[in-house]
Amino acid sequence: MSDTAFAAVFYLFAALSVVPAIMIFVGRDVVHGAFWLLGTLAGFAGLYLMLGADFLGFTQILVYIGGILVLLLFGVMLTQRTPVLLGRTRAARAIPAGIATVALGLFLAKKLIGAPGMSRLSESLKVKGATEPGATRELGSLLLTDYILPFEIASVVLLAALVGAAYVARRGSGENP
Amino acid sequence: MTGPAGSLPLSTGRGSREATAIVYQELLNPHHAQTYTGRAYWGLFPFAALFVPVLTAGLFVAWEAVVHLTGLTRTTGEFWSVARPLLLGLGWVHVILIFITIFSMYAVWMERKVSAHMQCRTGPMEVGRIQGSIFLWKRFNFRLWPKSWSPHGWLQTLADGLKLMAKEDLIPKDADRWIFILAPIVAFTGVFISFLVIPFHGVLSSFIPADLDTGVFFFAAVTSIEAIGVIMAGWASNNKWALFGAMRAATQVVSYELPIGLAFLTAVVAAGSLRVSDIVAAQGPDYGMLAWFVFRSPFLLLAFVIYFISSLAECKRAPFDLPEAESELISGFHTEYSSMRFSIFFLAEYAAMYVVAAFAAVLFLGGWWTGIAPVDHFLADAAKSDGLLPRLAAVGIGVFAVVGKSMILVFFQMAARWTYPRARLDQVMYLCLKVFLPFGLLTLVGGTAWELWLEGGWPKALLG
Incomplete structure (x- = not known):
């Protein structure tokens, strides 16, 4: 892909992930926020795909869009039917919040502008080796050889969370534990 | 106040169980009148907008098809290296769109005919009647077809579709307008992009929109x-039935992803790849039908059964059509949808039927292999030959095999719909979490052990 096309696609996905993120905290409706999240998550998945990390990108779709977002919407809809309007921040809180935001923004902007490769976007984004075919196969074999211990620990932790959730959610757990 | 059900008195400070009870009380309040805004014939506009890109991309796709068949060398150059992927992508989009449209049209017709014949009716018979015939031999009154002949209502869906397009486009006044409008688009997009990894054939080279490394x-x-689109529709409609339907859809679709994932993994373990074309390549051309994954091990057979039933739930088909249960929820999440917006939900549903059937055909039923060993060998040889005729024949057979197998599975989806009564929600969840999930784990572990025991499958081990 030529550099201009690459940059165009990058800015498309960047806008897709940033604009909804802004809308989430500008907007006052919780359910709308949850729907805006769809755009942010999809934009991030697109960025991962662009970097050649297809497995990561599809995991983003599977876990965040297909799982977490659906459950989030489910929870929001089940508990609160009226649009839950978030109260406006009071002026007394706005001043320290504004100072903190501007300071953080300046700090990040300084770091980002000084970073190498900001001018040559496509080169800095093309991670060596990640775009070659067979990256997923490599990932799989690494997970089951070199990184087998962290992989297994993570799966045991997840299993423990699953068992715990089933215990908490089982029928009548509130009355006779 | 804008937004759905703005009048509901619900404070946010309650415990969730109490709040849920109140939500249900309010939802069941019969004094929930709905008013609508709408414009007639607006449904026509999105349809008309399709034509220009269809024509431009269609020409390019025709050219690429010629290149694909004849094996001509492609034109190269700076311009084409950028333009080809773009045009090809656009072309594939339109191939899939046209395929979905035609498939849905005839799947709806087929569904009506299947249901009719299962209930000893005839179904649509009249639309598309052909008056007049062509004489082959006038003296003996010998005609090509009867003088007034109706080929079993073959244009019924076209008539229905035209009616839907011409209908008024209604949006409830209290609906969340933008989410209401976006919902069918999101639902359709979800189904549409899953077509990316569905092969039409893979005989010469993989004729798949995108043969991804991680296709499965x-x-x-x-x-x-698609579930998110359904939730959006249900929430934005400002309708209690729609909301109930959306909640059911969310529960069901998220749960059934687990057994589906386990069934996929069993097939992936047998093939040793996540790429769709590799999985099909592992099912032929030797040993004919015995090489198909359904017959490779008892665990894969079980995985196929689990996948087929779970896919009914995933695309919300009966007996798992709780999200739109007509007898309880009017028509569930799309109660408030009419005109073209409704038909886009319908298109999404039928496209989802084809997609899951085609994926079952690819993963378990040998994809583009016909299951007849000599024919499969011919397919494998034709890929290497230069003659136009064998290449053309091979492509024809490949497309026929993939689409034919998928259509047979679609027929079984329809037959199941008109055979079984609708399951209750707790029965649906029981089936998923307490039957399919343990059995899915069994197929994964058992299938892996089987692959380690009989490397390369039993036909190779037994028949040599």
């Missing part, structure tokens, strides 16, 4: 996007 994983990931 991609498919598992994107099928859940």
Whole structure:
């Protein structure tokens, strides 16, 4: 892909992930926020795909869009039917919040502008080796050889969370534990 | 106040169980009148907008098809290296769109005919009647077809579709307008992009929109996007039935992803790859039908059964059509939808039927292999030959095999719909979490052990 096309696609996905993120905290409706999240998550998945990390990108779709977002919407809809309007921040809180935001923004902007490769976007984004075919196969074999211990620990932790959730959610757990 | 059900008195400070009870009380309040805004014939506009890109991309796709068949060398150059992927992508989009449209049209017709014949009726018979015939031999009154002949209502869906397009486009006044409008688009997009990894054939080279490294994983990931569209529809409609339908859809679709994922993994373990074309390549051309994954091990057979039944739940088909249960919820999440917006939900549903059937055909039923060993060998040889005729024949057979197998599975989806009564929600969840999930784990572990025991499958081990 030529550099201009690459940059165009990058800015498309960047806008897709940033604009909804802004809308989430500008907007006052919780359910709308949850729907805006769809755009942010999809934009991030697109960025991962662009970097050649297809497995990561599809995991983003599977876990965040297909799982977490659906459950989030489910929870929001089940508990609160009226649009839950978030109260406006009071002026007394706005001043320290504004100072903190501007300071953080300046700090990040300084770091980002000084970073190498900001001018040559496509080169800095093309991670060596990640775009070659067979990256997923490599990932799989690494997970089951070199990184087998962290992989297994993570799966045991997840299993423990699953068992715990089933215990908490089982029928009548509130009355006779 | 804008937004759905703005009048509901619900404070946010309650415990969730109490709040849920109040939500249900309010939802069941019969004094929930709905008013609508709408414009006639607006449904026509999105349809008309399709034509220009269809024509431009269609020409390019025709050219690429010629190149694909004849094996001509492609034109190269700076311009084409950028333009080809773009045009090809656009072309594939339109191939899939046209395929979905034609398939849905005839699937709806087929569904009506199947249901009719299962209930000793005839179904649509009249639309598309042909008056007049062509004489082959006038003296003996010998005609090509009867003088007044109706080929079993073959244009019924076209008539229905035209009616839907011409209908008024209604949006409830209290609906969340933008989410209401976006919902069918999101639902359709979710199904549409899962077509990316569905092969039409793979005989000469993989004729798949995108033969991804992680095709199966991609498919598992994107099928859940449709659920978000359904939730959006249910929430934005400002209708209690729609909301109930959306909640049911969310529960059901998220749960059934687990057994589907386990069934996929069993097939992936047998093939040793997540790429769709590799999985099909592992099912032929030797040993004919015995090489198909359904017959490779008892565990894969079980995985196929689990996948087929779970896919009914995933695309909300009866007996798992709780999200739109007509007898309880009017028509569930699309109660408030009419005109073209309603038909886009309908298109999404029928496209989802084809997609899951085609994926079952690819993963378990040998994809583009016909299951007849000599024919499969011919397919494998034709890929290497230069003659136009064998290449053309091979492509024809490949497309016929993939689409034919998928259509047979679609027929079984329809037959199941008109055979079984609708399951209750707790029965649906019981089937998923307490039957399919343990058995899915069994197929994964058992299938892996089987592959380690009989490397390369039993036909190779037994028949040599």
